[in-house]
Amino acid sequence: MSKEQIIEAIKGMNVLELNELVKAIEEEFGVTAAAPVAMVGGAVAEAAEEQSEFDVILTNAGASKINVIKVVRELTGLGLKEAKAVVDGAPAPLKEKIGKEEAEAIKAKLEEAGAVVDIK
Numbered sequence: 001m002s003k004e005q006i007i008e009a010i011k012g013m014n015v016l017e018l019n020e021l022v023k024a025i026e027e028e029f030g031v032t033a034a035a036p037v038a039m040v041g042g043a044v045a046e047a048a049e050e051q052s053e054f055d056v057i058l059t060n061a062g063a064s065k066i067n068v069i070k071v072v073r074e075l076t077g078l079g080l081k082e083a084k085a086v087v088d089g090a091p092a093p094l095k096e097k098i099g100k101e102e103a104e105a106i107k108a109k110l111e112e113a114g115a116v117v118d119i120k
Contacts, residue, residue, distance in 0.1 A: 064114030
């Protein structure tokens with residue numbers, strides 16, 4: 001299989017399939033897909049002040065997994081099976097590149113259902 005064929009196969013995947021692929025690669029090769037953390041304090045502070053787009057990351061479903069799945073379905077429009085896969089695959093991004101107010105509202109709704117959520 002050529003690089004081009006692999007890239008085309010990846011382009012055809014949905015978010016859940018890509019999430020499963022990343023987890024499988026992490027397990028197979030003992031690596032992590034986490035972005036490196038910047039160590040420059042001043043530059044990070046300036047970037048945080050200018051940030052206008054945020055990602056909502058489901059870190060953990062907590063004890064009320066069923067309630068969290070319901071909220072994930074409501075927020076993302078996913079089916080029951082897909083929403084359960086996202087919750088089971090936590091940490092997982094739920095919404096990306098959204099405004100701060102929307103991100104805060106989503107975080108509050110998920111935390112009310114019992115989830116642990118990060119905004120980045």
